[in-house]
Amino acid sequence: MAKRIDVNDLNVYYSKFLAVEGVSINIEPKSVTAFIGPSGCGKSTFLRTLNRMHEVIPGGRVEGQVLLDGDDLYGAGVDPVTVRSQIGMVFQRPNPFPTMSIKDNVLAGVKLNGKKISKSDADALVEKSLRGANLWNEVKDRLDKPGSGLSGGQQQRLCIARTIAVKPDVILMDEPCSALDPISTLAIEDLINELKNDYTVVIVTHNMQQAARVSDKTAFFNIAGTGKPGKLIEYNDTAAIFSNPEQKATEDYVSGRFG
Amino acid sequence: MTTNALTSKSSTSGRAGDKVFSGAALAAGVLILITLFAVAVFLLIQALPTFLADPAEISGGEGFFAYIWPIVIGTVIAAAIALLIATPIGIGVALFISHFAPRKVAGPLGYLIDLLAAIPSVIYGAWGYMVLAPALVPGYEWLAKNLGFIPLFEGPASQTGKTMLTAGIVLAVMVLPIITSLSREIFLQTPKLHEEAALALGATRWEMITTAVIPFARPGIISAVMLGLGRALGETMAVALVLSTGNLIPSLIKTGNQTIAAEIALNFPEAFGLRLAELIAAGLVLFLITLVVNMIARGIIARHKEFSGAN
Amino acid sequence: MSTMTTNQNSTSGNLTPPVRKRNSLAKGKLPKWAIWAIAAGSIIIGAAASTLTGFNVASFAIYSAIIFLVAASVITTVAEGKRRGKNAMWTYLIYAAFIVAVIPLVSVLYTVLEKGMPGMNSHFLFSSMNGVTGAVDNETVANGTPVVGGAYHAVMGTLLITLWATLISVPVGMLTAVYLVEYGQGKALSKAITFFVDVMTGIPSIVAGLFAAAFFGMILGPNARMGIVAAVALSVLMIPTVVRSTEEMLKIVPNELREASYALGVRRWRTILKVVIPTAISGIASGVTLAIARVIGETAPILVTAGIASNINLNVFANWMSTLPTFIYYQILTPTSPTNIDPSVQRAWAAALLLILMVMALNLLARLVASIFAPKKGR
Secondary structure: OOOOEEEEEEEEEEOOEEEEEEEEEEEOOOOEEEEEOOOOOOHHHHHHHOOOHHHHOOOEEEEEEEEEOOEEOOOOOOOHHHHHHHEEEEOOOOOOOOOOEHHHHHOHHHHOOOOOOOHHHHHHHHHHHHHHOOOHHHHOOOOOOEHHHOOHHHHHHHHHHHHHHOOOOEEEEEOOOOOOOHHHHHHHHHHHHHHOOOOEEEEEOOOHHHHHHHOOEEEEEEEOOOOOOEEEEEEEEHHHHHHOOOOHHHHHHHOOOOO | OOOOHHHHOOOHHHHHHHHHHHHHHHHHHHHHHHHHHHHHHHHHHHHHHHHHOOHHHOOOOOOHHHHHHHHHHHHHHHHHHHHHHHHHHHHHHHHHHHHHOOHHHHHHHHHHHHHHHOOOHHHHHHHHHHHHHHHHHHHHHHHHHHHOOOHHHOOOOOOOOOOHHHHHHHHHHHHHHHHHHHHHHHHHHOOHHHHHHHHHOOOOHHHHHHHHHHHHHHHHHHHHHHHHHHHHHHOOHHHHHHOOOOOOOOOOOOOOOOOHHHHHHHHHHHOOOHHHHHHHHHHHHHHHHHHHHHHHHHHHHHHHHHHHOOO | OHHHHHHHHHHHHHHOOOOOOOOHHHOOOOOHHHHHHHHHHHHHHHHHHHHHOOOOHHHHHHHHHHHHHHHHHHHHHHHHOHHHHHHHHHHHHHHHHHHHHHHHHHHHHHHHHHHHHHHOOHHHHHOOOOOOOHHHHHHHHHHOOOOOOOOHHHHHHHHHHHHHHHHHHHHHHHHHHHHHHHHOOOOHHHHHHHHHHHHHHOOOHHHHHHHHHHHHHHHHOOOOOOHHHHHHHHHHHHHHHHHHHHHHHHHOOOHHHHHHHHHOOOOHHHHHHHHHHHHHHHHHHHHHHHHHHHHHOOOHHHHHHOOOOOOOOOOOOOOOOOOHHHHHHHHHHOOOOOOOOHHHHHHHHHHHHHHHHHHHHHHHHHHHHHHHHOOOOOO
């Protein structure tokens, strides 16, 4: 559980277009790392390369290394499916499967892969995952109801429970609160704080207060102009980034002068 | 880099599943292409004897062109009558449902029109044969008496009513639901803002329709009519049942004329040898005609999509 | 809200007692009864004009309608102005178009019901035309006994041929749609497939029949007519419909669901089979049902591929077969007894009624299926 990620000089392309250039970063296990930066700076694209989700978009490819506890995600013979089952992802908008009940949504990672699981194990996994996502008490009486009937914040926690149920080492979150109201956001932020006891968490956020609240370390990405690749500008302890940044661009961004 | 823990865990069976499934999907797509290609080749081969044979052996004794020409014209005439009748009425009904009828009736009416589009053509044909044709006889007699000087209505009128005009009317009834349901959909897509802008300027309902609805829907109407035309050209049963066939003649109210589709349906069951080849060649001609019509319709739809501005 | 407004209205009503006077906004408008008066007048004049030329219902209706159209437009123009007159004329024309369209369509449905009901009985449904000859029909008419012979063989033929067509079309059509949406995005091959599926959509049904007949004719020799050839012909008509509707439905499945599944480490084929298709299944199923409804009534392709039979043949791989549409066609065009056509006509209309009921049932089923399988939204 909870592995470290080391990225060495990574370039991300969409067909011929260089979207992100020369990123090297070391992400510690059992910590929360936040990626911040203006729109279009490549932070979400970079996040997707950490579990090879960028390959879903036609033409997406990378150069460089991403190491999960020393194993290269892009090494020869590595199956993206294996990578994704060890590095989970939560998306911007809550996306529970509309055809499945709450319980089946939690078990989706197991069932969709065709693995056999006994009923008692399944029930135990559902309860553990939903408790892990702080959702158990709210839904335990309606596990067989459709997941789409929950509120937005509950749906997002259901998606987190679904991710936990696969027992990943790392959880990536792509602006998980941007579609939620403040109270639901608070619930997710509390949850992120608990998740770092067991997992390595990486979160992309537009909200600098959120980065300051939840993360241990923060990476600031920026883009020189339209059509230019995104770059990692500065990576440091969150406190340092927000109070004493080394780069002028970082200071301008966190102080709200642009972005 | 000695061992990569990520490679060892990958299951080969899962990867095979991906390959099999994407392979099956690809195969299905390719199968369609191969089938169409093979079938086109087979049709051409089977039609070939028609073009190689001595013109005297072809039905009519003057070669394939002389044989096919009158029934191509007949096909076009029948389709033209159908569209002349069905287009204005179809658009009128579509406007009625989209802009005139009360909301409560509009939904069920739209559904009813869709249902009518699903009625099998043989039933329209049977209706034309048994109900419409006899009912039209007095009308044809009147036409022959009063407008007989026009070649189109030259008498003596058919006493069974099984004429080109009847076939055209039956085709119109069949094409009507198609034109209506396609244009209704386009009318309903008219931006509400345009309509409200027109009404806010004090336009009457009809002015609103001519200034906001029709310009927006024009390409859609044209393609609906073209699709209706494609259907009318290729329709077999209605004509085979309703028309009492014969040589190409100008009068629409006398026995005579023929269409390609009906020619095939009426003669194929007993055809063999060269006659079979002839009918298959006629089928190819019909296919080419409908293909061109449908391509034009699709071209219009495609251009419309680019300019509609709706994403 | 509503109670407040009523209160205000009543108080203001108390202050200024209501005076009946003409609203200035309603100035220059015909009163509502005027149009009914014009209608009544038109009917009377129409009846008179029709009587002059020998009264019948058709001319009465046509004369009245024309008189009403002209009178109403002219009177509105005079009373309310040119623009409103034009508006009135087109409004009545559109109503007229609707009425003109409804007449034949209602007539078709009424005819099928009226002529089909007498022949619709269990004997018709469960016996074939085997052994029913012109002599049998002549005797029936002479003795006034119930019509012998039914459409059981044609019903079974219709069901079997349609079943086989569905078995061929649904896998091929669905897999092709999956290829187009999930694998082939932007590839030249998928553009070619899309183009040729479009071409297939426009194939006249008789040509589809010739396709299949020519295809099997080359393989099995000329006059290879049997159920499976007809099923292939119907598949040519059905596949494009299935591809189109499945494609539309797969396209509207949000990409987020696919990504959610991939992010859980689920393989692509399992994602498609267990997430994408189940999400779209309501639309796909209703599209397939509509495609079946479309081909079940096809006549022309059956004529040239399956021939005609009067006995029960449940084997689609050998011998000729009848279907309901070809049964109707031949009973009308070549009655069993050329001298006494009534029994044949009765059988044809009963078969037509049966066929319409099947098509309607399939259409209703499609609606039902769409609502039953739709993703649950319960709270």
